Amino acid sequence: MNASPLARPFPAMPAIAGVGLRVARARYKAWDRCDLTFVTLAEGTSVAGVLTNSRCPSPEVEWCRQALVLGQARALVVNAGNSNAFTGHRGRAAVEAIAARTASAIGCVPSDVFVASTGVIGVPLPIDKAEAGLDAAFAAEPCGWEDAAATIMTTDTFAKGAVTTAVVDGRTVTLAGIIKGSGMIAPDMATMLGFIFTDAAVDPAFLQRAMTGANAQSFSCITVDGDTSTSDTVLAFATGAAGNAPLVDDDSDGADAFRAALADLCHQLAVLVVRDGEGATKLIEVQVTGADSDRSAHRIAMSIANSPLVKTAVAGEDANWGRVVMAVGKAGEPAERDRLSIRFGNTLVARDGLAVEGYDEAPVTAHLKGQEVEIGVDLGIGEGEATVWTCDLTHGYISINADYRS
Amino acid sequence: MNASPLARPFPAMPAIAGVGLRVARARYKAWDRCDLTFVTLAEGTSVAGVLTNSRCPSPEVEWCRQALVLGQARALVVNAGNSNAFTGHRGRAAVEAIAARTASAIGCVPSDVFVASTGVIGVPLPIDKAEAGLDAAFAAEPCGWEDAAATIMTTDTFAKGAVTTAVVDGRTVTLAGIIKGSGMIAPDMATMLGFIFTDAAVDPAFLQRAMTGANAQSFSCITVDGDTSTSDTVLAFATGAAGNAPLVDDDSDGADAFRAALADLCHQLAVLVVRDGEGATKLIEVQVTGADSDRSAHRIAMSIANSPLVKTAVAGEDANWGRVVMAVGKAGEPAERDRLSIRFGNTLVARDGLAVEGYDEAPVTAHLKGQEVEIGVDLGIGEGEATVWTCDLTHGYISINADYRS
Missing domain, CATH: 3.10.20.340 (ArgJ beta chain, C-terminal domain)
Structure with a gap:
């Protein structure tokens, strides 16, 4: 598949302190490419997110919805090639197995592990492939943003990422995001799969409000085909490694700057999805x-x-x-x-x-x-x-x- | 343009007593085909209809909405090639000119003349062409259903008509309809242009209730592209020439049979529109x-x-x-x-x-x-x-x- 004529080159994106990226081959489809992304997050990482409003969501979406309430994250696992949607209890079992194995490997509780999957609907995610892929990822060398962005792709024609910064409490914090999606794009409060990482220290409740606000002006404002995915997920992780006084409310030093940077990043990512809309030329x-x-x-x-x-x-x-x-x-x-x-x-x-x-x-x-x-x-x-x-x-x-x- | 692979042959359709069909060349576009349909209706003809819910309707739709309140019709004029939608006061002037000239020609009031137009949006219907076309139509020999159905077409690939009968008050009445439409089809209470004629005697209020009911199960249940036209119009005319005791309410002899026949006819016509959906193969x-x-x-x-x-x-x-x-x-x-x-x-x-x-x-x-x-x-x-x-x-x-x- 040729890259979309609207494709953009992948930007230079710095590492985010507290975020470790790894990819592996789970071979969810008959392809020879990495299709499992494993992200480690420093202790104390906050998380917020927006998920599809579909009445028929995937078990991954249900899992994330429950885990988001707790506001803490230590890992993210993304599977490409199989969305695991509409797979009943076997689909749920696959998500639980992934969370358990990851929690055990890095020493956290399963609810600290966020899981997202994208691809064909209706085929339960094979647990054996997921586990073998995870084990390979645990042992892999760290990789960069472009490899992670490429690994979460399905029918996407180019890897999509964006980065921005904000000054918070006198420190420059970085926000980086990767995203995928090119069909079934009419996000209803969220889009396909998007992941945002920052080294800022941010209270989960504030992060959620900022994410909800940014989403309303970005992912909720794009459409490729009017079709809303069963798996739409955008998660934002804040590791706190920048050492700023945590953002807790609107009066926190840098709250406005952080919110603006997050909104800018979400806008960049959302437009990249449209640029990779299936068949798009304009x-x-x-x-x-x-x-x-x-x-x-x-x-x-x-x-x-x-x-x-x-x-x-x-x-x-x-x-x-x-x-x-x-x-x-x-x-x-x-x-x-x-x-x-x-x-x-x-x-x-x-x-x-x-x-x-x-x-x-x-x-x-x-x-x-x-x-x-x-x-x-x-x-x-x-x-x-x-x-x-x-x-x-x-x-x-x-x-x-x-x-x-x- | 080849006919849709889903096309159906035009059915044998008998004349409806009280209904006269004529077509003419108004040359709304640079084509050499009939594009103006003129239908005369016997004195005492009842009319009912359903019109688009678009917030930006054509002046024809507004005209029909006002005239339907009176429940009486003596003529119908249909223009193909120019929808006259979004043309402001000049579009309205064209509709009024058509109604006035027709009323004067056949001896009725302008509100007895129903007007519908289909085609490009935003170009005022040229009054001179309409008037010349009308004069040609007034002088033309009567034609049959297939010519009328072909004359109201735009991007349609085949002429569409349907016929059915019902026994009302001991008499067999006939219901005949023609319809056009192949793109911008997601009727919101009505579809492109459809015209139904019956020789039954039907009170306008009863005809309207029957039409509204039939519409809900037919034209409101089809979609080609989810796009709702500014000009959607379905009108039903009942000449009364069959001589039955008029249908006035649910207790009238034949009320159920007439309603069922009208619903059947609307269903047939609606499915014909889908069969001519732009690019349709299934x-x-x-x-x-x-x-x-x-x-x-x-x-x-x-x-x-x-x-x-x-x-x-x-x-x-x-x-x-x-x-x-x-x-x-x-x-x-x-x-x-x-x-x-x-x-x-x-x-x-x-x-x-x-x-x-x-x-x-x-x-x-x-x-x-x-x-x-x-x-x-x-x-x-x-x-x-x-x-x-x-x-x-x-x-x-x-x-x-x-x-x-x-």
């Missing part, structure tokens, strides 16, 4: 303003971003604003046809419910030929606004998904 | 049972029917039930993973939240190779049920919509 940013409320703006933006007709029009480099009107109209949110304005890039093509007569088509055409397309919609009825990101819908998406066998 | 029936309520079952069924991953799996003839689980999970409706069962055709592939071990794949494969695919989902938690119809998602859909220029 990254689309949909900006909705003037809506009845932010929530209403978000729903309208997602209605546009999930519309197959809008997405195929962008693929065809066609400034088909009529399809944008259609998507606004079907969202079921307050809208007044005769106050609606639409732009592609910086060019207004419709205003007050009418085509802008004689607008200059040249900049619109040039904008649509680029890899990054911006669609702006102003409802003209309020102050609500939202931005979401998606990709175009192409023959590539059909080829990938009509040919992919379960 | 007709998919999604049956959901055991849900919390019928409404919940409908939402789950639509979540499955609108899932690009389910639709591409069917295109690839892949019994990927994991994607069905995903679509159930994202619907946001009550579901218990470990009570869920899924079948393709008559073969149960998952039961109680687990793959059925060693199920016979041969009949599943054979079923998926056919043109009509049935996906059954039992939630196992209640009595709610629903059936919806959709088509697969193929390269054909992308080609049609990425290449179609506004």
Whole structure:
């Protein structure tokens, strides 16, 4: 599989004190690549996370939901090639076996071990392969971020990571994240699998609030195909190795800076997922303003971003604003046809419910030929606004998904 | 454009007393085909209808919504090639001009004239072309159903009509319908353009109740691409020429038979629209049972029917039930993973939240190779049920919509 035309090179990412990365071959599929990622976390590491709202979640998601309540983490295990979703008690048994074996190897309790899996649905994760893979990982040399990011991939076409820093309590802390996902992407409070690591000392409750806030503006604002995975998981781990006075609430020194850095990192990671959307050739940013409320703006933006007709029009480099009107109209949110304005890039093509007569088509055409397309919609009825990101819908998406066998 | 592989031959349809059909060339686009349909209706014709719930409807939809309140009709004008949607006061002026000219020609009031348009959004319907087309239609010889059904087409690949009968008050009445639509099909209480004619005498209020009921089980249960048109319109006209005692309420002689016949006709027409879904190669029936309520079952069924991953799996003839689980999970409706069962055709592939071990794949494969695919989902938690119809998602859909220029 060639890399997405929207791929980005993997960034230089420093080690995070307190975080150890290792990968191994569990051979969950008939492939010769690493597919098990094992991350050790220093004692005292805080954890927070957002998980899929699917009513049919994987046992991994249920496990993480329970373990997150305790707020502490010592290890993370990620399996690629088998999502273990919809596998009943045998799937649950596999998660428990992984947590137990890992806890025993590093000397912690099983609830300190977080587990995530991605891949085919409906096949119980083979415990023997998981255990052999874990044993190999325990014995492996540490690796870098790019190897870990590559090991969690499935249909992804490039390894995805991002890094940022913040000054907290007079110290520079680093936040690093890796993420995977390219189909079944319409996160409902979370996305496929994303993992964020920081050396900052952060109280779990504060970390959770910051993560929930960052998620609302990042992973919850992307869609590839409107399909929400059963396994969506984003976890944030804070080792505390930076030695700052722990962030506990909004008054803590550096709370705002940390929150902003986390939001920035989540945004970077979320957009990378869209850049690897199945079959994507264009990254689309949909900006909705003037809506009845932010929530209403978000729903309208997602209605546009999930519309197959809008997405195929962008693929065809066609400034088909009529399809944008259609998507606004079907969202079921307050809208007044005769106050609606639409732009592609910086060019207004419709205003007050009418085509802008004689607008200059040249900049619109040039904008649509680029890899990054911006669609702006102003409802003209309020102050609500939202931005979401998606990709175009192409023959590539059909080829990938009509040919992919379960 | 070749006809859809799922196309059906146009049925033999008798004339309906009180209904006159004529077509003409308004030349709304640069084509040499009839694109204006003019239908005369006998004095005393009742009318009922269902219209799009889009917040950005066309002026035609607004016109019909107002005229339906009066319950009487003398003419119908349908324009193909230009939907006149999102055209502000100029679009409204075109509708008023059409109604006025038609009313003057046949001697009725403008509110007796129903107008529907389909095609590109955002270009005001040219009044001069409409008027010239109308004048040609007024002077034309009457035509048959197939010509009328072909004249209302846009990207449709075959003319679509259906007919049925019912015995009402001792007389056999006939119900005939024509319909168009192949993209932007996710009717929200109605679908693209559908027109139903009967010689039965039916009180408008009863006709509206019967139409609303039939719609809920037909047009509201189909989806091609999840995109809801700004122009969706289904109108039912009853001329009364059959001479039966008018149907006025549930106690009228033949009320049940008429309602059943109307529901049957709407179902036939709705499925024809799915058979002409853009790029469709397979007709998919999604049956959901055991849900919390019928409404919940409908939402789950639509979540499955609108899932690009389910639709591409069917295109690839892949019994990927994991994607069905995903679509159930994202619907946001009550579901218990470990009570869920899924079948393709008559073969149960998952039961109680687990793959059925060693199920016979041969009949599943054979079923998926056919043109009509049935996906059954039992939630196992209640009595709610629903059936919806959709088509697969193929390269054909992308080609049609990425290449179609506004």
